Amino acid sequence: MEQAPPDPERRLQPAPLEPLGHPDAGLEAVVGEEVEAARDEGSGDGTMTENNFWLKKIEISVSEAEKRTGRNAMNMQETYTAYLIETRSVEHIDGQSVLTDSLWRRYSEFELLRNYLLVYYPHVVVPPLPEKRAEFVWHKLSADNMDPDFVERRRIGLENFLLRVASHPILCRDKIFYLFLTQEGNWKETVNETGFQLKADSRLKALNATFRVKNPDKRFTELKHYSDELQSVISHLLRVRARVADRLYGVYKVHGNYGRVFSEWSAIEKEMGDGLQSAGHHMDVYASSIDDILEDEEHYADQLKEYLFYAEALRAVCRKHELMQYDLEMAAQDLASKKQQCEELATGTVRTFSLKGMTTKLFGQETPEQREARIKVLEEQINEGEQQLKSKNLEGREFVKNAWADIERFKEQKNRDLKEALISYAVMQISMCKKGIQVWTNAKECFSKM
Amino acid sequence: MDGERRASQALSSGLPEGGAGGESPGDGGPVPGSSGSSALLQAEVLDLDEDEDDLEVFSKDASLMDMNSFSPMMPTSPLSMINQVKFEDEPDLKDLFITVDEPESHVTTVETFITYRIITKTSRGEFDSSEFEVRRRYQDFLWLKGKLEDAHPTLIIPPLPEKFIVKGMVERFNDDFIETRRKALQKFLNRIADHPTLTFNEDFKVFLTAQTWELSSHKKQGPGLLSRMGQTVRAVAWSMRGVKSRPEEFMEMNNFIEMFSQKINLIDKISQRIYKEEREYFDEMKEYGPVHILWSATEEDLVDTLKSVASCVDKCCKATEKRMSGLSEALLPVVHEYVLYSEILMLTEEIGKLEDKVECANNALKADWERWKQNMQNDIKSAFTDMAEENIHYYEQCLATWESFLTSQTDLPLEEASEDKP
Numbered sequence: 001m002e003q004a005p006p007d008p009e010r011r012l013q014p015a016p017l018e019p020l021g022h023p024d025a026g027l028e029a030v031v032g033e034e035v036e037a038a039r040d041e042g043s044g045d046g047t048m049t050e051n052n053f054w055l056k057k058i059e060i061s062v063s064e065a066e067k068r069t070g071r072n073a074m075n076m077q078e079t080y081t082a083y084l085i086e087t088r089s090v091e092h093i094d095g096q097s098v099l100t101d102s103l104w105r106r107y108s109e110f111e112l113l114r115n116y117l118l119v120y121y122p123h124v125v126v127p128p129l130p131e132k133r134a135e136f137v138w139h140k141l142s143a144d145n146m147d148p149d150f151v152e153r154r155r156i157g158l159e160n161f162l163l164r165v166a167s168h169p170i171l172c173r174d175k176i177f178y179l180f181l182t183q184e185g186n187w188k189e190t191v192n193e194t195g196f197q198l199k200a201d202s203r204l205k206a207l208n209a210t211f212r213v214k215n216p217d218k219r220f221t222e223l224k225h226y227s228d229e230l231q232s233v234i235s236h237l238l239r240v241r242a243r244v245a246d247r248l249y250g251v252y253k254v255h256g257n258y259g260r261v262f263s264e265w266s267a268i269e270k271e272m273g274d275g276l277q278s279a280g281h282h283m284d285v286y287a288s289s290i291d292d293i294l295e296d297e298e299h300y301a302d303q304l305k306e307y308l309f310y311a312e313a314l315r316a317v318c319r320k321h322e323l324m325q326y327d328l329e330m331a332a333q334d335l336a337s338k339k340q341q342c343e344e345l346a347t348g349t350v351r352t353f354s355l356k357g358m359t360t361k362l363f364g365q366e367t368p369e370q371r372e373a374r375i376k377v378l379e380e381q382i383n384e385g386e387q388q389l390k391s392k393n394l395e396g397r398e399f400v401k402n403a404w405a406d407i408e409r410f411k412e413q414k415n416r417d418l419k420e421a422l423i424s425y426a427v428m429q430i431s432m433c434k435k436g437i438q439v440w441t442n443a444k445e446c447f448s449k450m
Numbered sequence: 451m452d453g454e455r456r457a458s459q460a461l462s463s464g465l466p467e468g469g470a471g472g473e474s475p476g477d478g479g480p481v482p483g484s485s486g487s488s489a490l491l492q493a494e495v496l497d498l499d500e501d502e503d504d505l506e507v508f509s510k511d512a513s514l515m516d517m518n519s520f521s522p523m524m525p526t527s528p529l530s531m532i533n534q535v536k537f538e539d540e541p542d543l544k545d546l547f548i549t550v551d552e553p554e555s556h557v558t559t560v561e562t563f564i565t566y567r568i569i570t571k572t573s574r575g576e577f578d579s580s581e582f583e584v585r586r587r588y589q590d591f592l593w594l595k596g597k598l599e600d601a602h603p604t605l606i607i608p609p610l611p612e613k614f615i616v617k618g619m620v621e622r623f624n625d626d627f628i629e630t631r632r633k634a635l636q637k638f639l640n641r642i643a644d645h646p647t648l649t650f651n652e653d654f655k656v657f658l659t660a661q662t663w664e665l666s667s668h669k670k671q672g673p674g675l676l677s678r679m680g681q682t683v684r685a686v687a688w689s690m691r692g693v694k695s696r697p698e699e700f701m702e703m704n705n706f707i708e709m710f711s712q713k714i715n716l717i718d719k720i721s722q723r724i725y726k727e728e729r730e731y732f733d734e735m736k737e738y739g740p741v742h743i744l745w746s747a748t749e750e751d752l753v754d755t756l757k758s759v760a761s762c763v764d765k766c767c768k769a770t771e772k773r774m775s776g777l778s779e780a781l782l783p784v785v786h787e788y789v790l791y792s793e794i795l796m797l798t799e800e801i802g803k804l805e806d807k808v809e810c811a812n813n814a815l816k817a818d819w820e821r822w823k824q825n826m827q828n829d830i831k832s833a834f835t836d837m838a839e840e841n842i843h844y845y846e847q848c849l850a851t852w853e854s855f856l857t858s859q860t861d862l863p864l865e866e867a868s869e870d871k872p
Contacts, residue, residue: 229748237741244738247731254727257720265713268706272827415751422755423859429852436845444838450831
């Protein structure tokens with residue numbers, strides 16, 4: 001942000017903290033640690049109480065979605081959906097909540113926020129956004145972004161995202177996040193002013209590092225492998241689930257045809273008429289019950305999708321580590337070569353190839369003064385290099401420590417959430433079975449009365 | 451009334467001997483002796499009590515009677531029809547048990563065909579033995595059906611399964627087709643056995659008992675000309691639905707048949723479609739369990755949960771398979787048979803008016819019609835009740851599976867319900 005040091009390699013300072021409820025706080029930079037101390041919630045080690053801090057004090061909800069039209073950057077008319085974010089602070093005594101902030105944001109602004117968080121907190125597994133486009137759809141489910149069901153599920157996903165960020169011990173303190181919730185106008189400009197886009201690591205650089213790094217921390221290598229597998233297996237599961245859902249839909253809906261035929265038949269059948277008629281009704285009930293069942297299942301799918309996207313967030317942290325490690329290795333290598341050069345100049349032996357060496361050979365030796373000058377420059381560079389290496393090393397270790405702490409936190413969260421999701425799936429199946437038993441018992445009774 | 455009852459039996463089996471061209475009841479059948487039947491009538495009258503289920507009517511003694519005789523003097527009575535129907539539902543009085551199994555392929559230079567083993571167990575006197583085993587091919591069934599139609603043109607002869615494969619499969623004899631046909635052939639024979647009149651048909655007996663060469667020579671007998679007459683009579687009988695004596699009943703019948711045919715065809719389509727959808731659902735479900743196993747390989751802490759889920763999914767998969775097979779055993783064959791029945795019933799031809807004969811023929815027909823209708827209602831009711839039962843069972847099984855999973859998961863000490871989870 002404002003305090004960006006000239007050296008782009010230096011670790012970025014987290015954005016200043018802003019305690020909630022201080023509208024006049026302005027953009028004054030406040031160092032993280034100081035404000036941490038001001039809280040009585042303890043230090044930033046991700047304890048439960050800290051996680052609860054925000055949720056006890058405030059409630060965040062994405063309560064509405066609205067279709068809007070406007071002009072985009074190219075001055076073309078576009079339709080988009082805006083989401084209403086409401087923040088409430090919970091009064092201590094009576095537990096009642098008071099609306100403190102309310103504003104509208106569109107999906108692209110959420111993306112902007114997330115990208116900012118990715119750049120400024122590379123050691124954090126940043127919560128993912130709900131999918132941009134509907135994927136893993138089964139045939140009756142709309143893939144249209146403007147479809148009301150999709151919009152509804154996205155609303156829930158966005159709320160989930162905000163709650164995840166708000167409950168994260170580090171991310172919840174971010175100023176930009178706070179402003180996202182409280183400052184409707186001008187927020188985009190504020191984010192862009194941080195210049196975070198410039199600080200983002202280039203993809204090329206990251207890719208390069210991935211291939212060339214020699215000694216990454218083994219844990220990160222394993223983590224990367226794990227996240228690949230997680231992504232692959234959840235994708236597979238979601239695909240199969242979508243197909244199963246499709247087929248289940250077919251089975252239920254065809255039974256609806258029985259309803260129609262029975263009803264028509266009952267008109268001409270004297271003895272069986274009543275039984276047929278009521279049995280037909282139950283077939284209709286059966287056929288239409290699938291819609292709610294699959295809607296519930298879609299929420300389950302969304303829970304899994306969140307972790308599908310979390311896999312990418314994990315990989316981002318691994319990439320950052322590789323980049324830093326590669327950087328370190330390059331710096332060390334550079335230092336070593338400079339040291340060697342220096343030594344050669346000092347002792348007069350030429351072991352390494354250098355252009356200067358060549359020209360010296362061709363055009364004659366340089367003067368001692370020239371040599372001295374060069375040695376001096378090199379020594380300075382070596383000094384600087386050693387400093388840099390030290391700090392890079394430190395940074396690297398800090399990063400690994402912090403990242404791993406967050407990864408542990410993430411792992412626990414993931415295990416809890418996935419287990420809960422699987423249990424909720426079972427609950428859904430149970431409900432579906434009970435409905436089925438009831439409908440068919442009723443139908444059976446009607447049939448036997450025919 | 452008793453006399454009527456007896457006579458109605460005779461009627462339902464009979465054919466118009468007189469005006470329709472002197473057709474004989476059936477090749478090799480007992481010679482119709484009207485005097486014989488009236489003598490029996492007198493004997494039985496004393497034993498029967500109208501209020502009882504006069505099951506004795508259809509005891510062994512009754513079989514001595516010539517069921518193929520026809521006496522135009524005896525009017526029908528609806529009550530007797532009902533009693534007939536009641537008897538058929540009594541399994542312990544059934545004295546003819548037929549099974550069709552063991553399809554076998556035969557290859558000759560000229561053709562390939564399938565024969566089925568027919569086993570008949572009976573306690574009837576007119577059969578030489580109590581157990582018979584023969585082999586028959588589809589052609590033989592066709593022959594039998596033709597003979598029955600000739601002999602009893604006013605009766606509803608059960609349908610045979612389709613001659614050709616409807617849906618255009620490449621292989622002429624694939625397993626599903628053969629199995630479906632086998633079941634239908636068995637049903638066909640048992641329908642005949644259960645029919646109060648048809649069961650005593652002589653050709654039927656030959657079909658069940660004669661060796662292959664015997665059947666061949668038996669087939670060669672018999673007037674082919676008369677079969678056409680039989681059809682004519684049938685057509686006439688059906689066409690004379692508007693006959694002045696009882697117009698309303700026959701109009702009703704006609705309407706019913708049309709509607710029924712339409713409905714049963716729809717139900718057949720729907721039921722086949724349901725089977726298809728369930729099959730496709732099953733195919734997809736087969737993959738669903740294994741995916742969870744795959745996942746469990748990468749998750750240390752969720753291994754048990756994931757494996758449990760996989761096992762539940764697999765169990766539900768098996769339950770689905772059972773449900774499918776229940777559908778194909780109970781519902782589909784029954785519905786399809788009635789589709790074929792409805793095709794038979796739909797035939798209409800306008801041929802002259804032969805009033806007196808037709809009058810009686812219509813009576814016989816109507817009796818058989820009532821019987822058929824009653825059977826149909828029972829069968830349809832049964833089939834759908836079974837289907838409902840299958841579905842209930844399916845859902846109960848799945849419920850038990852998932853409930854036990856839930857118990858196993860929530861018994862374990864759950865980590866604190868995360869308050870920070872959104």
